[in-house]
Amino acid sequence: MPETDPKQRLAERFREVNGDHPMTDADDAYVSAQFVVLEELCAVRGRDADEVRRLMLDGRLPLPGYLRSDGAEMVPADLFALADEAGGVDLLEAWFTAHWDDPVAGKAEWDAYLSGQYVCLHSVTPATIRRKDRLTAAIGAAVDEPDAGSVRWSERLHALVDELDALEPAFTAYDRLRFGGPTSRDICIDAVRARFPRQWAGLGSRHAQ
Numbered sequence: 001m002p003e004t005d006p007k008q009r010l011a012e013r014f015r016e017v018n019g020d021h022p023m024t025d026a027d028d029a030y031v032s033a034q035f036v037v038l039e040e041l042c043a044v045r046g047r048d049a050d051e052v053r054r055l056m057l058d059g060r061l062p063l064p065g066y067l068r069s070d071g072a073e074m075v076p077a078d079l080f081a082l083a084d085e086a087g088g089v090d091l092l093e094a095w096f097t098a099h100w101d102d103p104v105a106g107k108a109e110w111d112a113y114l115s116g117q118y119v120c121l122h123s124v125t126p127a128t129i130r131r132k133d134r135l136t137a138a139i140g141a142a143v144d145e146p147d148a149g150s151v152r153w154s155e156r157l158h159a160l161v162d163e164l165d166a167l168e169p170a171f172t173a174y175d176r177l178r179f180g181g182p183t184s185r186d187i188c189i190d191a192v193r194a195r196f197p198r199q200w201a202g203l204g205s206r207h208a209q
Contacts, residue, residue, distance in 0.1 A: 006053035007073075013057060014067050017115050021177040023069040030172040031066040035074035038064060045080060060089050062124075063116030066174070075116075078123060099126035119175065120168055120184055128167055132184075135164040139188045154199035157192070165189050 023031075042049040053073075055061040061083065064073040086095035096113065097106030109129060118124040121132060139160050147153045164184075171183045182191075 006050045006057065007071075009057055010053045010063070010073060011067060011071065014063055014073075014116070017063060018117070018178040021174060023067070023174055027066075027172045027174040028068050028070075030170070031068055031074045034169055035065055036077050037068075038073040038075050038079075041075060041077065041079060047080070055089060059114050060092065062114050062118070065116050065119045076124065082125065096126060099130070117178075120171070122167060122169055132164065132167055135160050135167070136184055136188050139164065139192060151199045154196065157196060158198050161189055161192050 038052065039049045041047075042052055052061065056063050061079070062075075064075050066074040068074055082096065083089045083092045086092040093110055097103065097110050100106035100109060109126070112118065113124065113129075118129065121128050139157065142148065142153070142157045142160070145153060168185050168189070171185050175183055176186075
């Protein structure tokens with residue numbers, strides 16, 4: 001395979017960003033259910049797959065979310081949606097970063113978006129990225145609220161957790177390898193629900209009587 005082959009170069013870039021971790025059969029099944037093969041998406045959208053790979057390598061579109069064990073580049077079905085909304089790939093970075101008042105924060109989020117590692121959201125948009133950040137921060141801060149442990153507090157906490165749950169997919173074991181530990185779902189959804197079981201207002205009101 002020639003060294004200039006975009007598919008090979010993209011696989012090398014992917015491993016530079018994510019490390020070289022094995023994909024199990026369960027990982028492959030998960031990503032096949034959640035993502036689409038780049039070449040298949042390009043065929044449907046009338047795009048040249050190698051040209052899209054070059055855009056990824058040039059930092060103009062995000063890298064694939066996963067490389068399946070057969071080498072398939074797995075991408076979200078809405079890979080091109082943000083570029084379409086922005087008016088084209090050339091306008092995407094300016095459109096994307098403008099969603100943050102702080103240019104430094106906007107550039108950091110753009111770099112994170114390009115990494116392809118925003119596999120923590122069903123739909124990756126500036127709005128969902130910002131909402132996820134607010135939710136995880138609020139969930140983390142909840143234990144320090146003055147009424148922590150009360151029924152009302154439990155209702156607020158679980159409303160936040162439920163909203164985050166709706167934004168995030170399940171993740172797979174491969175993600176815990178490349179991210180070097182628990183995922184945001186592990187920390188902010190599963191662990192919180194286990195540590196603070198949902199309280200019911202009806203029970204609380206009976207106890208108060």
